[in-house]
Amino acid sequence: EVQLVESGGGLVQPGGSLRLSCAASGFTFSSYSMNWVRQAPGKGLEWVSYISSASSTIYYADSVKGRFTISRDNAKNSLYLQMNSLRVEDTAVYYCASSTLKLYYFDYWGQGTLVTVSS
Amino acid sequence: EIVLTQSPATLSLSPGERATLSCRASQSVTNYLAWYQQKPGQAPRLLIYDASKRATGIPARFSGSGSGTDFTLTISSLEPEDFAVYYCQQRNNWPPLTFGGGTKVEIK
Numbered sequence: 001e002v003q004l005v006e007s008g009g010g011l012v013q014p015g016g017s018l019r020l021s022c023a024a025s026g027f028t029f030s031s032y033s034m035n036w037v038r039q040a041p042g043k044g045l046e047w048v049s050y051i052s053s054a055s056s057t058i059y060y061a062d063s064v065k066g067r068f069t070i071s072r073d074n075a076k077n078s079l080y081l082q083m084n085s086l087r088v089e090d091t092a093v094y095y096c097a098s099s100t101l102k103l104y105y106f107d108y109w110g111q112g113t114l115v116t117v118s119s
Numbered sequence: 120e121i122v123l124t125q126s127p128a129t130l131s132l133s134p135g136e137r138a139t140l141s142c143r144a145s146q147s148v149t150n151y152l153a154w155y156q157q158k159p160g161q162a163p164r165l166l167i168y169d170a171s172k173r174a175t176g177i178p179a180r181f182s183g184s185g186s187g188t189d190f191t192l193t194i195s196s197l198e199p200e201d202f203a204v205y206y207c208q209q210r211n212n213w214p215p216l217t218f219g220g221g222t223k224v225e226i227k
Binding site: 035044045046047050059060061062095101102103104105106107109110111112 | 153155164165168169174208213214215220
């Protein structure tokens with residue numbers, strides 16, 4: 001059974017940093033691209049970042065470019081999101097999502113981790 | 120950036136009725152469109168990809184159609200567990216990958 005488990009969320013002040021992790025199991029993590037998708041409270045879904053299976057291709061949404069860094073460790077079956085210079089508008093549930101069925105669609109999702117940016 | 124516009128924002132229907140949800144793209148996405156279902160407090164679930172292909176384990180009452188800029192998700196006969204929010208997403212022209220604003224299907 002595929003499982004994605006996020007961790008690392010919490011309350012942080014504006015300008016602060018946070019590192020999210022996503023532990024994957026039940027599939028060959030190293031073979032598939034991964035993404036972070038977020039959802040602000042009561043709002044819709046927003047794609048945040050993409051990383052290819054070997055980390056050779058990385059993309060970011062304009063809203064986080066230059067502040068967030070996606071990475072992965074295939075030996076540890078783990079995905080990460082380093083978030084710096086956090087803003088109030090970054091407050092959201094952050095999901096990691098895999099693309100095992102077809103590239104650039106999200107077929108498995110974690111349960112999400114809440115990041116709250118507030119003073 | 121491709122903008123996806125979903126309509127209606129809310130659809131009020133009774134169990135057993137047919138639901139028709141629309142997603143319109145600001146430019147052609149060929150057939151590279153997916154639909155997701157999200158229930159309160161849960162992560163989204165992939166229903167349809169490439170406009171009309173059902174994902175693994177998705178019931179046959181869910182179907183997708185369309186190409187270019189106009190797409191439809193149809194639920195042939197609503198079950199109680201189908202009342203949720205539905206999002207479309209395109210992968211034709213990216214980054215960024217973009218989602219529509221969602222359609223809430225609520226019980227009438």
